[in-house]
Amino acid sequence: MIICYSHLTAETRLATMMMQATHSVRAIATHLGRASRTVSRGMARHTAAPSRGATMAAWRTRSLST
Numbered sequence: 100m101i102i103c104y105s106h107l108t109a110e111t112r113l114a115t116m117m118m119q120a121t122h123s124v125r126a127i128a129t130h131l132g133r134a135s136r137t138v139s140r141g142m143a144r145h146t147a148a149p150s151r152g153a154t155m156a157a158w159r160t161r162s163l164s165t
Contacts, residue, residue, distance in 0.1 A: 105137075106141065107133070107137070107138070107141040111133070112145055114130075115141060115142060118130070124139045
């Protein structure tokens with residue numbers, strides 16, 4: 100069984116960002132012709148929120164410097 104995974108293109112990410120304020124992930128995926136899981140992963144991958152690992156690394160740096 101071959102599984103093919105492709106990332107969202109820059110144009111698709113732009114459309115996703117513009118639509119996410121007013122549309123659900125499923126509606127965006129249907130409009131773009133992509134799987135809803137692909138769209139949700141792309142949205143999570145390209146957000147400004149730091150990951151838990153980045154937060155912990157910042158905490159360790161602060162605690163070691165004091």
